[in-house]
Amino acid sequence: MEIASADLADLAAGATLLGSGGGGDTVSAAILVRRVLERYGPVRLVAPSELDPDDWVITVAAIGAITVMLERLPGGDEFVTAVRTLERWLGVRASAVQGMEAAGFNALIPVAVAAWLDLPLVDADGMGRAFPRLDQTVFTLSEVPAAPAVLVDPSGDTVIIGSGDNAAVERLARAALPALGAWAASALYPMRAGQVERAALTGSFSRAIRLGRMLRTAQRTRARAGLSAEGGEILFSGAVLQVRQRTPYGLGVATLEHTRDRERTLRIELADEFLLALDDGSIVGCVPDLISLVDTRSWQPVSADRLTPGRHVDVLRLPAPARWHEPAGRALAGPAAFGLYLPEGM
Amino acid sequence: MTRIERTLRIGIDVGGTNTDAVLMDGTAVLAEVKTSTTDDVTSGIVAALRGLASAREFAPGQIQAVMIGTTHFTNAIVEASRLTETAVIRLALPATRALPPMVDWPDRLRLAIGDHGYLCHGGHEFDGRVIAPIDPEEIKKVAADLHAKGVRSVAISSVFSPVSAEFEQLAADVLRAELPEVHISLSHEIGRIGLLERENATIINACLRDLADGIVDAFGTALQTVGIDAPLFLSQNDGTLMDVEYTRRYPVATFASGPTNSMRGAAFLSGLADCAVVDIGGTTTDVGVLARGFPRESATEVDLGGVRSNFRMPDVLSVGIGGGSRVRGTAVGPDSVGYELTRRALVFGGDTLTATDLAVAGGLAEIGDPGLVAHLDRSAVRATLARIARDVAEIVDRMRTSAAPLPVVVVGGGSILLPDELPGFPDVRRPDHFAVANAIGAAIAQVGGEVDRIFAIGVLTREEVLEHAKAEALDKAVAAGARPESAQIVEVDEVPIAYLPGNAVRIRVKAVGELEVARA
Structure with missing residues (x-):
């Protein structure tokens, strides 16, 4: 299988849905990748089993502030520099790259990196959705270290985090980001193909493309059936009454009034992503599952930072990969990791 | 010597097909006129101004200001010409x-x-x-x-x-x-x-700067020709006004002012703050939604002639049905005879069957010579008109986002194509002066100022940063011509920058005020 420029619209749409309200801009990312693929040709998308188990696979992502990325656009070299630097540090050559977060901007940029490096892209990632922290991966659950991790800004300035557990890498990277200009190209989680097969979520990019195809069909035809085929459902349709964005000190909140039953209210807790949905007080969706909002009329995804009162939206829920529902997964990326303390068993 | 009180305003909307103009005294519409848009910019405006004068006599010295909304710049980009x-x-x-x-x-x-x-x-x-x-x-x-x-x-x-x-x-x-x-x-x-x-x-x-000079000069010449010395303003995409010098430098701000003006005009005429607005012109039907008196903004990136921009634009769905749409069999549009309607439509003695001819034949309007369409098959006319109503109702339905009853305000010259009820929308209103709602929207417009910036919070507190942004937006509104005491903040939007430790916010503040016009 391969990813060609004709697949990018689907990949971008699916990536936005998987962003669960976060994950960053996919429009300019799709333009970037399209240019790269038009120049270098399609990228080969491989299953980890297609590689030699001893082959090195390097994980790539942009890390940091998405609003900043809309302005300080990628130069391109920073991603290649990040991978090459990590290879040099380890004294290995990568045989393939994979995604860390197959959602939002980070579902698209690995395709360009694979093309730039003339390497295949492994159809795998570490999150299966968007999460805010780089240690919120199934790699962490499988004890694959994020370090050594490389961060590169567009000027080529480079930070190498040589060691540390994954939470420490996250902490150190976060501390370095302001000095790097708020976002950086990153190469991290180097692992063998055999480890990818055991540790990673597989089928990530093909799932994003499939979801995107479903979403775009729904946008054109108003057919909503494809959603349930992906295990998703529409939780609520309504108008946004009020939005309080996240602050440095606490979560944001949005309240919605149901379209047909005005007494019925949905409350959404949000940070960079949508985290929790309460329908008249009952939990109907909760991280690690994905809560995504789409415009009622156009079915264009609405990101958390663009949610405004008066918008009419459909609230969708998509299941997270099963590993996020295991105890270790919930501890790392469940409600409590976002400051939401729910009763046992929820 | 008698001092003349400058109390009247003229609003003009230059569309692809028609140029509409109104003469207003405060909230009262004194005269309205609809003329054809001409290739020569000046003569079209002169014709509209003379039309107003013959409908309601006024002294040029009574005019306080002239507001013009124009599609010239949008069309230049769409056609990729005159750039x-x-x-x-x-x-x-x-x-x-x-x-x-x-x-x-x-x-x-x-x-x-x-x-x-x-x-x-x-x-x-x-x-x-x-x-x-x-x-x-x-x-x-x-x-x-x-x-x-x-x-x-x-x-x-x-x-x-x-x-x-x-x-x-x-x-x-x-x-x-x-x-x-x-x-x-x-x-x-x-x-x-x-x-x-x-x-x-x-x-x-x-790429519109030269065209802007040409258009603005042509508007100025038109005012001179009829002896009006009042200041000239142009409509911006958000429904506020800008002066001539500003227009020369920022012609892009005129984009989408047409739909915004007609929606603001429809709100003013109908007194409704929440409704759908259907504006039928010569070539297209534009459908938008008013929420609390302002056009609902498009949620997606806005295309300007195929180019992405982050301009805030009204959320409008368009379909190629208008008064000048050509009718072939049961098909209406999307091509239109445009400004040649009064020459080419059957009711005007022309040889082309248009949607307007159907409206006349179907008894929805009295325009031109009804005798010239008497030969049309009645049931075919009724069926085609019903289909137009159904198509428009479907667009309104797509814009509808809740099950709550949505009143529909119908404006624009081509709205004679619609009956008094639409399928699924029992409450259809056609306010007085419906044909010139866009010109009225231009005439009643205010002046605005906007700040949209990322502020680092640290040196200043959040409150200080907000105050700073508000003061700047008010200053901008006043600089754009708002009367200082009337300027007020109408919108504050604060968004923390995602995935960054909490030290920066993006703040968007908008201020508007009444236009300051020097009394003569």
Whole structure:
């Protein structure tokens, strides 16, 4: 299988849905990748089993502030520099790259990196959705270290985090980001193909493309059936009454009034992503599952930072990969990791 | 000598087909007129102004202000014609190279303005630090190249110029010293955060500069011709006004002012703050929704002739049905006889069957000579009119976002095509002066100012930052011509920057006020 420029619209749409309200801009990312693929040709998308188990696979992502990325656009070299630097540090050559977060901007940029490096892209990632922290991966659950991790800004300035557990890498990277200009190209989680097969979520990019195809069909035809085929459902349709964005000190909140039953209210807790949905007080969706909002009329995804009162939206829920529902997964990326303390068993 | 009180306002909307004009005294509509848009800009406006004078006599000295909304600039971009050859200088290297200027433009438009993109060193980080120092020699080299190519309009963008405009201004100074004649458009004065989208709007602005001079001069000549010495204003996309000098420099701000004006006019005429507005012109039907008196904004990135921008535009769905739509069998439009309606439609003695002819034959309107359409088959006419109503109702239904009853206000000259009830929408209103709602929207417009910027919170508290932004928006509104005591903040939007430790917020503040007009 391969990813060609004709697949990018689907990949971008699916990536936005998987962003669960976060994950960053996919429009300019799709333009970037399209240019790269038009120049270098399609990228080969491989299953980890297609590689030699001893082959090195390097994980790539942009890390940091998405609003900043809309302005300080990628130069391109920073991603290649990040991978090459990590290879040099380890004294290995990568045989393939994979995604860390197959959602939002980070579902698209690995395709360009694979093309730039003339390497295949492994159809795998570490999150299966968007999460805010780089240690919120199934790699962490499988004890694959994020370090050594490389961060590169567009000027080529480079930070190498040589060691540390994954939470420490996250902490150190976060501390370095302001000095790097708020976002950086990153190469991290180097692992063998055999480890990818055991540790990673597989089928990530093909799932994003499939979801995107479903979403775009729904946008054109108003057919909503494809959603349930992906295990998703529409939780609520309504108008946004009020939005309080996240602050440095606490979560944001949005309240919605149901379209047909005005007494019925949905409350959404949000940070960079949508985290929790309460329908008249009952939990109907909760991280690690994905809560995504789409415009009622156009079915264009609405990101958390663009949610405004008066918008009419459909609230969708998509299941997270099963590993996020295991105890270790919930501890790392469940409600409590976002400051939401729910009763046992929820 | 008698002092004449300047109390009257004239609103004019120049569409692709019709030019509409109204004479207003406060909230009272004294006269309305509908004329054909002419290729020659001046004579169309003169005809509209003379039409008003013959409908309701007034002394030119009574006119307080003339407000014009025009589609000239939008059409120039859509048609990729009458555009000035334009260069883009982006100050950003080594950042942003993966997405060079005009990367997402349709070829036709990019080639129409010469495809001159330059990436130079410069740009700032989100916190105001420099990405790379600007190099005046690099800019001078670009200037020499532009001189050799004869390029006369330049768009300059720089990374994070809404945070620090320093480099755009520096580059402009260098360019001006080298090429004093060149028009310069700076991105921080035009758009918001989002480099590509802001840069695109800046380029579009730059390539309209010559056309803007021509259009504004033609409007001025028209006013002179009829002896009106009142100030002239143009409508902007958000429904506020700008003066002539501002229009020369920022023609892109006129985009989408047509739909905005007609929706604001419909709100004013119907007294409804929440409704759907169906505006049927000569060629198209535009459907928008008013929420609390203002057009609902488009949620998606807005296309200007196929170019993405982050301009805030009303959310409008269009379909190619209008009063001038040609009818073939049971098919209506999308092509239209446009401004030739009064010559080519059957009811005017022409040879082309148009939607207007059906409306007359179906008894919905009395225009021209009904005898000339008496031969049309009645049941076919009724069926086609019913289909037009159904098609329009379907568009309104797509704009509807809740099950709550949605009143529909029908405006525009072509709205004679619709019956008094639409399938699924029992409450259809056609207010007085419906045919000139857009001109009324122009006449009642206010003046606004907007700030959209990323502020670092740390040195200043959040409250201080907000106060700062509000004061700046009010200053901008007053600078744009608002009466200071009438200026007020109408919108405050505060968004923390995602995935960044909490020290920066993006703040958007909008202020509007009543137009300050000097009394004679």
